[in-house]
Amino acid sequence: MYKRPDMSVELCGLRWKNPVTTASGTFSARDSGGYYDFSRLGAVTTKGVSAEAWRGNPVPRIAESWGGMLNAVGLENPGVEAYIKEEIPYIKHYINERLMPGGERMCANTGGDGSEAGTCAAPETLIIANIVGKHVDEYRAVAERLNETDADMLEMNISCPNIKAGGLSFGTDARLAAEVTAAVRAATAKPLIVKLTPNVTDICEIAKAAEDAGADAVSLINTLLGMRIDAKKRMPTLANITGGLSGPAIKPIALRMVYQTARAVNIPIIGMGGIMTGEDAAEFFMAGASAVAVGTAALICPTAPTDILSELEEFMQSNGFADIGALRTALG
Amino acid sequence: MKNGIVEAVIASNRRIAEDVLRMELIYKDAALAAPGQFINIYLREKNLLLPRPISVCDAADGALTLVYGVVGAGTRAMADYAPGSVLRVGAPCGNGFNVSDARGFGRVTLIGGGIGVPPLLMLAKALKTETDASVRAVLGFKSETFLADEFRTCCDETLIATEDGSEGFHGNVLELLKEENLNPGGDYFYSCGPLMMLRALSRFAGGQGIPLQVSLEARMGCGYGACKACICVVGSRQSEGLAAETATVNKRICVDGPVFFGNEVIWDV
Ligand SMILES: Cc1cc2nc3c(=O)[nH]c(=O)nc-3n(C[C@H](O)[C@H](O)[C@H](O)COP(=O)(O)OP(=O)(O)OC[C@H]3O[C@@H](n4cnc5c(N)ncnc54)[C@H](O)[C@@H]3O)c2cc1C
Ligand SMILES: Cc1cc2nc3c(=O)[nH]c(=O)nc-3n(C[C@H](O)[C@H](O)[C@H](O)COP(=O)(O)O)c2cc1C
Numbered sequence A: 001m002y003k004r005p006d007m008s009v010e011l012c013g014l015r016w017k018n019p020v021t022t023a024s025g026t027f028s029a030r031d032s033g034g035y036y037d038f039s040r041l042g043a044v045t046t047k048g049v050s051a052e053a054w055r056g057n058p059v060p061r062i063a064e065s066w067g068g069m070l071n072a073v074g075l076e077n078p079g080v081e082a083y084i085k086e087e088i089p090y091i092k093h094y095i096n097e098r099l100m101p102g103g104e105r106m107c108a109n110t111g112g113d114g115s116e117a118g119t120c121a122a123p124e125t126l127i128i129a130n131i132v133g134k135h136v137d138e139y140r141a142v143a144e145r146l147n148e149t150d151a152d153m154l155e156m157n158i159s160c161p162n163i164k165a166g167g168l169s170f171g172t173d174a175r176l177a178a179e180v181t182a183a184v185r186a187a188t189a190k191p192l193i194v195k196l197t198p199n200v201t202d203i204c205e206i207a208k209a210a211e212d213a214g215a216d217a218v219s220l221i222n223t224l225l226g227m228r229i230d231a232k233k234r235m236p237t238l239a240n241i242t243g244g245l246s247g248p249a250i251k252p253i254a255l256r257m258v259y260q261t262a263r264a265v266n267i268p269i270i271g272m273g274g275i276m277t278g279e280d281a282a283e284f285f286m287a288g289a290s291a292v293a294v295g296t297a298a299l300i301c302p303t304a305p306t307d308i309l310s311e312l313e314e315f316m317q318s319n320g321f322a323d324i325g326a327l328r329t330a331l332g
Numbered sequence B: 001m002k003n004g005i006v007e008a009v010i011a012s013n014r015r016i017a018e019d020v021l022r023m024e025l026i027y028k029d030a031a032l033a034a035p036g037q038f039i040n041i042y043l044r045e046k047n048l049l050l051p052r053p054i055s056v057c058d059a060a061d062g063a064l065t066l067v068y069g070v071v072g073a074g075t076r077a078m079a080d081y082a083p084g085s086v087l088r089v090g091a092p093c094g095n096g097f098n099v100s101d102a103r104g105f106g107r108v109t110l111i112g113g114g115i116g117v118p119p120l121l122m123l124a125k126a127l128k129t130e131t132d133a134s135v136r137a138v139l140g141f142k143s144e145t146f147l148a149d150e151f152r153t154c155c156d157e158t159l160i161a162t163e164d165g166s167e168g169f170h171g172n173v174l175e176l177l178k179e180e181n182l183n184p185g186g187d188y189f190y191s192c193g194p195l196m197m198l199r200a201l202s203r204f205a206g207g208q209g210i211p212l213q214v215s216l217e218a219r220m221g222c223g224y225g226a227c228k229a230c231i232c233v234v235g236s237r238q239s240e241g242l243a244a245e246t247a248t249v250n251k252r253i254c255v256d257g258p259v260f261f262g263n264e265v266i267w268d269v
């Protein structure tokens, strides 16, 4: 039997007690927090937030497809002010309650510092605020507004395929990606993650542009643009016609892109796309990721993020990986 | 954690009408379910990823009744699940019907359409025990009826409408309601059924000043509040001074609903 693996990672100057976070748009602190203790995760990544509230797309916003799902939620969010007033304090409170000395669940299964469960020396769960905008100024305004908050890192979604006015164009053009990254870089001192879209010919080109413009990390992949047609009703299944494909069906593409990007940039990568099990997560680390995010799996099974964390730890333990670094160099 | 997925055992799963099945689950927390709530069914088929929401039709100590229509791959798969086998289900979800709001009314009319009929059964039983109102069920079907006898057992009056006239009133529930001798004027309404029916009913009830609660549905992703797939638009028609954008808000049917007041739903979006 091997020693308990060290699950902690260092990312953009911050210590994560383990390398698992939620994928933006698939986590709601109030609702997900009723199913599993999210203070066990290294970080939580929240839904994309814009300067003002966005109403999102009409329904149906969801369609199932073989091994995956399409969504066209359209980045509905209450705006950054409501996010700061309601979401961040709620998450903070939830985490603090569970980290209090003597607290029941504290640090259970976090590993990391080698201490026994229950003796809490591991860092707190970090908050990653995912931001969106329709133009450069909106991204900058949201980033600035988050400066004086408890958000630990910013993740810029330059890749959402749903909003016609913004999203897609930034993430599919290296020059625009660099421009918006530089603008947000100048507006925030917090570690900046740029989230990349897979809907491009060469993801490395966009990743390099983000790195050169000051990104501290990149996360990938966002959803792949797709559609479904209800043949009996003779109409597109989604009201928005097209939507973003996620879930197990996209894992091979996500892995390939993480692998390529890891060889093109020197900044850390948060890998995601179809992670359903701990072993799936291990594959992303082997491809070069430093952390992973769980999205669609959490819609299919609400406790997936912590289940996958436990499975990853088990996988590492039974296969002799002492830490995440060992996974990352496993391919040689 | 307060919510979780549990393994329920299928006690029975049998056909009660064409493409309609009744499933009895042995489910330890059944007594916690309230009328109008639903449960997420996690299918066994690995290719059918998303949970299927099905309303609680009835609940007793340790047993839950679901009645579902076979409309696609997921419900077709469910129809083949054998008694004795295990089914993964979520805890009862959502804000169900507000029963106490009908207190003080002499009569409550429940209006169900097709596969929207089942959740009204548990509601009828709750209304009988928790209010003094007489309970009338007005149930509409395409042709073959189901659950009608259960309603007859617990309601003071049960009226059937079929689109093909094979049983009861020939026509839809709204046409039946408008029949003079039904006098729904001073009633309290609860309804579940197709969107078109709910919209028309809401207009009818609004015109007569009849309070109405409706159970809505939308394609769901997670079924527990995390993905914002399942929204409806609610607002107040009174707030005319406000811009349309601020006078209405999106609500998630899975956690804020599925039951809403008819006059707060914005039907034509
Ligand atoms: C709160 C709630 C309670 C429900 N209660 C019941 C119930 O008690 N009994 C019952 O039979 N059904 C109920 N439904 C509907 C049921 O969830 C769907 O019929 C089921 O998920 C379809 O799965 P499927 O794989 O068979 O169909 P699919 O192959 O996924 O779809 C077949 C067809 O049904 C439509 N459809 C699928 N899901 C929905 C939905 N959620 N709302 C509207 N149309 C949909 C699709 O657009 C498509 O045309 C409820 C839905 C909600 C949201
Ligand atoms: C319902 C839904 C909503 C999403 N919303 C966002 C969002 O607001 N911002 C964002 O950057 N990505 C969003 N995503 C993309 C996910 O964060 C993730 O990149 C993608 O789904 C791939 O991972 P998965 O296969 O594990 O879901 C969303 C995905 C889904 C399924």
Ligand code: FES
Pocket (backbone or CB within 6 Å): B219, B220, B221, B222, B223, B224, B225, B226, B227, B228, B229, B230, B252, B253, B254, B255
């Ligand atoms: S289905 Fe995900 S929020 Fe309602």
